[in-house]
Amino acid sequence: MTDNATPRRPGGRSARVRRAVLDATLDALHAHGMAGLTVADVAARAGVHETSIYRRWGTRENLMVEALLEEAEELLPVPDTGSLRKDLLAYATSLAAYLSSPIGNAFDRALAATGDDPASVRTRDQYWEARYGRSGDIIERAIARGELPADTDPRHAIEMLVAPLHFKVVLTREPLDPKLPEQIVDTLLHGLLADGASPTVRHVREPQ
CATH class of the missing domain: 1.10.357.10 (Tetracycline Repressor, domain 2)
Structure with a gap:
């Protein structure tokens, strides 16, 4: 690592990806409701691979719950x-x-x-x-x-x-x-x- 290299912030990219996915999930929920939400749509909106979403959240339901709870905490x-x-x-x-x-x-x-x-x-x-x-x-x-x-x-x-x-x-x-x-x-x-x-x-x- 050179002296002028920019140090990496732990979790920086991970946090950005998480935020993008949760925001995309809320957008999809507001557009299509819970029944119409798909991981494929969320991935496309967030600009990430579906596998990244499944790796972190496991299921579509876990993803929805986390997104909805975050929105509730804010509002x-x-x-x-x-x-x-x-x-x-x-x-x-x-x-x-x-x-x-x-x-x-x-x-x-x-x-x-x-x-x-x-x-x-x-x-x-x-x-x-x-x-x-x-x-x-x-x-x-x-x-x-x-x-x-x-x-x-x-x-x-x-x-x-x-x-x-x-x-x-x-x-x-x-x-x-x-x-x-x-x-x-x-x-x-x-x-x-x-x-x-x-x-x-x-x-x-x-x-x-």
């Missing part, structure tokens, strides 16, 4: 304001904004329309498990602060938060009222979501 960050209500409101508001956008709206409907074959089920389950795992931190932190009972189920609480938004986008096809996130959050926090024998969120204490 739907999990807030940490120190207040349960503020965290829930920020998260619900960002989700409503995403689902109201052309890309978010199309993706939500495409995800709901995926089939029940093993590969589609696995992709769907991986995506939602990861998203619920991360957004559930909002509830876990609230439990640690004493804002929620220790036996609160984080996943169930988050499901109750986001379900009305997805319902309107996928099933009733209604526009999302800007006031809806706050209405959902306050209903959830005041225990009005259920009168059953064992509601998940109850006796919510706002921080003093």
Whole structure:
């Protein structure tokens, strides 16, 4: 190696290839949906060989999940304001904004329309498990602060938060009222979501 040679950055090319493939995957998903995405199309868009994609991700489903989770991390960050209500409101508001956008709206409907074959089920389950795992931190932190009972189920609480938004986008096809996130959050926090024998969120204490 000569003195004026440019040192190689470890992982530099690998990182660029990864970014190109994930961006191409999202472009293909937005264009064709989950059912229409092919590794061949992604490879052509990214300018890489199909074998490179299979070598790194193994399956088409793994590739889709990683791309979708990266997009969610960017567009739907999990807030940490120190207040349960503020965290829930920020998260619900960002989700409503995403689902109201052309890309978010199309993706939500495409995800709901995926089939029940093993590969589609696995992709769907991986995506939602990861998203619920991360957004559930909002509830876990609230439990640690004493804002929620220790036996609160984080996943169930988050499901109750986001379900009305997805319902309107996928099933009733209604526009999302800007006031809806706050209405959902306050209903959830005041225990009005259920009168059953064992509601998940109850006796919510706002921080003093």
